[in-house]
Each structure stands twice: as structure tokens, then as C-alpha cells.
Amino acid sequence: MTKILCMGAGLVGGPTMAMIARKNPAVQVTVVDINRKRIDAWNSDHLPIYEPGLDEVVKEARGRNLFFSTDVEQGIREADIIFVSVNTPTKTFGHGAGCAADLQYWEKCARQILEISTSDKIVVEKSTLPVRTAAAMERILHSGKKGVRFEVLSNPEFLAEGTAIADLDKPDRILIGGHPTPEGQRAVRKLVELYGAWVPKEKILTTNLWSSELSKLTANAFLAQRVSSINSISALCEATDADIGEVARAIGTDSRIGPKFLKASVGFGGSCFKKDILNLVYLCEGYGLHEVAEYWRQVVRMNEYQERRFVARMLKEMFNTIAGKRIALFGFAFKADTGDTRESPAILVARELLEENADLVITDPQALEHARLDLADGIDRVTFESDPYQAARGAHAVALLTEWREYRTLDYQRIFDGMVQPAFLFDGRNHLDHAKLHAIGFNVYSIGKAALKHF
Numbered sequence: 001m002t003k004i005l006c007m008g009a010g011l012v013g014g015p016t017m018a019m020i021a022r023k024n025p026a027v028q029v030t031v032v033d034i035n036r037k038r039i040d041a042w043n044s045d046h047l048p049i050y051e052p053g054l055d056e057v058v059k060e061a062r063g064r065n066l067f068f069s070t071d072v073e074q075g076i077r078e079a080d081i082i083f084v085s086v087n088t089p090t091k092t093f094g095h096g097a098g099c100a101a102d103l104q105y106w107e108k109c110a111r112q113i114l115e116i117s118t119s120d121k122i123v124v125e126k127s128t129l130p131v132r133t134a135a136a137m138e139r140i141l142h143s144g145k146k147g148v149r150f151e152v153l154s155n156p157e158f159l160a161e162g163t164a165i166a167d168l169d170k171p172d173r174i175l176i177g178g179h180p181t182p183e184g185q186r187a188v189r190k191l192v193e194l195y196g197a198w199v200p201k202e203k204i205l206t207t208n209l210w211s212s213e214l215s216k217l218t219a220n221a222f223l224a225q226r227v228s229s230i231n232s233i234s235a236l237c238e239a240t241d242a243d244i245g246e247v248a249r250a251i252g253t254d255s256r257i258g259p260k261f262l263k264a265s266v267g268f269g270g271s272c273f274k275k276d277i278l279n280l281v282y283l284c285e286g287y288g289l290h291e292v293a294e295y296w297r298q299v300v301r302m303n304e305y306q307e308r309r310f311v312a313r314m315l316k317e318m319f320n321t322i323a324g325k326r327i328a329l330f331g332f333a334f335k336a337d338t339g340d341t342r343e344s345p346a347i348l349v350a351r352e353l354l355e356e357n358a359d360l361v362i363t364d365p366q367a368l369e370h371a372r373l374d375l376a377d378g379i380d381r382v383t384f385e386s387d388p389y390q391a392a393r394g395a396h397a398v399a400l401l402t403e404w405r406e407y408r409t410l411d412y413q414r415i416f417d418g419m420v421q422p423a424f425l426f427d428g429r430n431h432l433d434h435a436k437l438h439a440i441g442f443n444v445y446s447i448g449k450a451a452l453k454h455f
Contacts, residue, residue, distance in 0.1 A: 002027045004194075005079035007109050009033035009042055009068060011049055011164070011271070011340065012126060012157050013085035018057045019168040021066035023198040030067045032075045042068040050339045050366045053165035076116040081190070083155070084109050085126035090275045099282035103133065110140040113150075120149040122187045125213070126157060134177075134209045151187040153178045154209050156216035161270060162337030174204045177212025217276045217283075221296060224273035226261040228302035234264040234448030235309060244448025245430065264448045266401055266428030267306040267345035269334030274300055274343050307345045310399075310447075311352040314426055317445060318397060323357040326420070328391040331402020332364040332371040339366035345428070346401040347374050354378050363391040365404055389414060397424035403431045416440050422454065 004020065006013045009031045021029040033039050041048035043062070047055060058066070069075060076082065086105040090098065106127060113123060123141065125134060134152045141150040154177035159167045174195045178188035192204050207215070230248060237244045244264040252259030268274075277296050284293035315322055334344035341347065344367075350360055354375075361383045362371050368384050375382050385391040388407070392398050392415045400407060408431065416423050425442040427434065434444045438452035445451050 002081065002194075003079050004029045004081045004083065005075040006031045006083040006085055006126070007033075007072065007075075008083075008085035008087070008127070009035070009038050009048075010085065010087065011051075011161065012159065013083065014042060014047075014049065015051055015054055015057070015159070015164045015168060016085070016126070016157065017083070018054065018061060018066060019165070020194065021061035021064075022057050024194060025061075025065055027194070028065050028067075029061075030069055030075050030079070032069050032072045034070060034072065036070055039068050039070050050337075051164050052162065052337055057165060072112065073116050076113055077118060079121060080119075081122045081124060081194075082113060083124045083126045084113075088127045088275075090278055096282050099278040099285075103136075106133070107136075107140070110137050114141050114144050117144075117148050117150075118146065121151075122190060123150050123152050124191065125152065125154045132210055133213060149183075151178070151183055152209070153184075153187055153191055154212035155191060156212060158216070158219065161340055162335055169198070171199060171203060174199050175207065175212050175215060176204065177207045177209040179209060217280050220272045220276040221280050221299070223261050224268055224277055224303070225296075225299045227265070227268045227273075228299045228306075230262045230264050231267065231306040231447075232302050234306075237264075237448035238313075238450070241450045242448075243450070247448075264430060265306075265345075266310045266349065266447065267303045269342065269344040269346075270340065271342045274303070304348070307348045308352065310345075310426070310428055311349055311356075313445060314353075314397065314399065314424075315356060317443070317451070318424055321356075322353065322396075324359065325396040326359045326361060326394055327353055328361045328363065328388075328395040328398045330363060330388060330391070330398055330400040330407055331367075331404055332362050332374075333367040333402050336403045336405065339364075339370060341367050341370040341374055344374075344401075346371075349399065349401060349428075350375055350382070351378070354381055359383075361385055361391040361395065363388045364402060365406065367402075389418070393418040394420060395423075396420045397426060399426040399428060400431055401428045403429040408432060412437055412442070413440050416442060 004027060006017045013031055017029050017031045038048050084106060086109055088103060088106055134154055138152050156175055176188055176191050178184040188206055195204055233247060234244045237247060248262040251257050252262050277300055281293045281297050329346060329350060332344060332346045333339055333341055353360055363385050372379060372384060388410060423442050425437055425444050427446040430446050434446055434452055437444050443453045
């Protein structure tokens with residue numbers, strides 16, 4: 001029986017290994033993590049992450065051929081294939097701070113694999129890494145003197161939070177990078193066989209190691225660039241009374257552009273886009289490609305501009321002061337169907353509102369615990385409320401920051417009746433029925449559209 005180990009039980013490792021185990025019942029899959037609390041949650045009925053459909057996949061395979069453990073050493077010793085899926089955040093210290101990837105956890109895994117392994121293994125990069133990181137891993141793994149052989153592959157993830165299970169079940173593509181040597185190609189074929197249990201052959205792409213690593217960064221950079229591009233036009237729409245939805249629809253019908261990622265909003269967030277773009281910026285600067293680096297850095301700046309512009313508009317429309325005013329933030333997760341708040345636009349929006357001495361009430365179906373951590377330094381001025389009706393009671397304004405489906409079906413007449421008048425609603429996702437809200441009595445402000453006001 002082939003034994004697979006995944007080092008890291010987070011948003012990528014847990015769901016990916018659960019799907020591999022489900023589709024390959026003859027393969028044993030073990031997910032390890034040094035965080036005991038996280039592993040206990042994976043072994044319970046309350047998983048540590050929220051992802052639609054994840055519960056069913058885990059319950060089908062757990063205990064059969066899917067296991068969660070804190071015994072890292074045993075997992076390494078027994079594994080034939082090891083996926084490394086640890087966090088690679090942006091560095092906050094030293095050389096490259098603010099742009100470069102922090103690879104300390106990744107390197108610790110590589111050294112641990114080298115120290116403990118007593119048999120040949122395939123090591124698979126699952127974390128998002130700078131191009132040519134595999135070369136560094138190979139130097140570490142090949143420095144041993146036990147005669148153990150390692151073959152390193154790149155297999156980046158292309159999951160979107162909120163649809164990760166659907167993305168795993170029917171992926172656009174599976175990308176596997178390996179060396180062109182006979183040993184490298186044998187390792188590639190083993191991974192192809194693993195995914196081939198459910199993914200059509202034509203959707204499994206094989207490349208060299210460096211192309212695979214760079215493709216992950218580039219894919220996220222291109223997606224983020226589209227979001228920043230359409231958001232830049234949303235500012236022009238508001239200034240000219242054009243409608244961003246109509247503009248996006250018009251350009252999205254061009255087959256050369258397409259409709260995806262042309263939805264204007266308060267800004268993009270999540271663990272990938274900003275981190276990967278800054279990683280790309282750092283990489284370009286390292287090769288002396290300063291103009292290229294500056295081009296991609298501007299995508300991040302545009303995103304930050306959009307977040308600040310949202311708050312500036314709130315301040316302007318609410319008579320240039322929000323001091324002492326109660327503002328309800330509907331949503332804190334960076335997008336719907338996840339509890340993840342990493343790089344969420346709501347963080348900057350909340351902080352800027354607090355700087356204006358607003359009284360904040362935050363509601364979100366899944367992300368309140370993370371919101372408490374994100375705003376820990378100002379928590380005495382923030383109320384966290386699971387009920388959106390209670391959050392909006394007595395508020396001067398509601399700002400929708402996450403496109404949760406349930407926010408569409410709320411009783412906005414009830415919300416309006418409980419608010420201070422005039423009542424303001426700022427839709428940071430263009431998610432609601434603005435004409436209906438205006439008819440109720442709200443002064444409605446959306447992204448890239450003309451305001452609907454009563455004064």
C-alpha cells in the first residue's frame with residue numbers, strides 16, 4: 001500500500017488530502033501537524049476550517065484510509081510520498097521584509113525529512129513558493145549521508161476558498177513539475193497516477209520544476225491584476241455616473257478578456273493574492289527587473305487605494321464625521337463561504353473607521369473569532385454580534401464587506417426601522433438590491449455606481 005504524508009493540516013493540506021484519500025481508497029493518507037488543537041479538531045465533528053462540502057469528504061475517508069496525527073516522525077518514516085503544505089507568509093523582518101516569502105517553516109520541514117527518513121521518498125512542494133525553491137530543498141535533502149534518495153516535485157494548489165471541495169473534485173487543471181531525468185519522470189508518473197484516479201488525463205499538466213513553481217505565482221498575480229484593474233475603473237464610474245456592472249458586462253463579453261474576476265468590490269483579500277504578488281515583486285527585483293517589479297507592485301497599491309477610498313466615501317457622505325456614530329459591518333471574512341480573514345479588506349476598513357472614532361459592530365456567520373484577533377488592539381471599541389439585526393440596531397450606517405448569501409435575504413425594512421435616520425448603506429460588494437433598499441428609505445452607495453440618495 002502506498003503511504004502518503006502531508007506536513008501541515010491547514011486550509012490546503014487538510015482538504016486536499018481528504019479528497020485524495022476519498023478518491024484513492026487503496027492509499028493510506030496521514031496528515032500531521034504540531035498543533036495538537038488543530039489535529040483534535042480534524043478528528044472531531046467540528047473541523048478547524050469551514051469549507052462547504054468538507055465535512056462529508058472527511059467523514060467518508062477518516063478512519064478508513066485518512067488519518068490526522070501529531071506524530072510527525074512516524075509519519076515521515078513510513079511515508080512513500082510526502083506533501084509539504086506549511087505556511088509561507090510574507091516576511092515581516094530582515095532582508096526582503098514586506099515582499100519575500102518567509103521560508104523558515106518550509107526549511108524546518110525539509111531538514112526534519114532528511115533527519116528522520118530511512119527510505120527513498122518523493123517530496124512534493126504543495127506550499128506556494130518562489131521559483132527555484134525546489135533547488136534549495138534538494139540541496140538540503142541531498143546533504144545527508146544515509147544513502148536515502150529524494151525526488152522533489154512541484155504540485156501547486158489552485159484552490160479558491162469557499163469552493164475548495166468543488167475545485168478539488170473537478171479541477172481546471174492539476175500541475176505537476178519534475179526534473180526531466182528518468183528518476184524525476186518516474187516520480188511525476190506516480191503523482192499523475194494518484195490524481196488520475198478521478199481527474200481526466202488531459203487536465204493533468206506536467207512541466208519542469210521551475211515552470212510549475214512560477215505558474216502558481218503568475219496565476220494569482222494575473223487574477224489579482226484583473227480585480228485591481230476593474231476596481232480602478234469603479235472610481236471613474238462613480239465620478240462620471242457610469243455603471244461598473246454595465247462596463248464589466250460589456251468588456252466581459254469580449255472572448256479575449258472574459259467575465260471572470262471583473263466584479264468590482266471594496267478590494268481583494270485572502271492568503272494568496274497580496275502575498276504572491278509581493279513575492280513576484282521581490283523575485284523580479286532580485287533579477288534586476290525593476291520596471292516589471294513596479295508594474296506588479298502597483299496592483300497591490302490599487303487594492304489598498306480601493307479599501308481606503310471606500311472609507312473616504314463613507315466619511316464624506318456621512319457629513320464628514322463619523323465620530324461617535326455606530327457603524328455595522330456586515331461581514332469580516334475576505335469572501336463568502338469561508339471563515340478566513342487573512343488580508344480581508346474589512347481589516348483596513350475597520351481600522352480606518354476606528355481612527356475616525358466610530359463605534360463599530362461587526363457581524364459575520366463564520367469569522368467573528370478571527371475578527372477578534374485581527375482587531376485585538378482596539379477590541380474595547382468594537383462589538384461583535386452574530387445577529388445582523390442586533391448589529392444594525394441603533395446604527396447610523398451599514399457597510400456590507402462580505403458577499404454572504406444570507407445578507408441578500410435579510411428583512412431590510414426591519415433593519416431600516418431600527419437605525420438612526422438618515423440611514424446609510426454602503427455596499428462594498430454590489431451584492432444587494434439597491435433600488436429596493438432606496439425605496440425602503442436607505443441612502444445607498446455602491447462600488448462604481450451612482451449613489452441613490454434622499455437628499
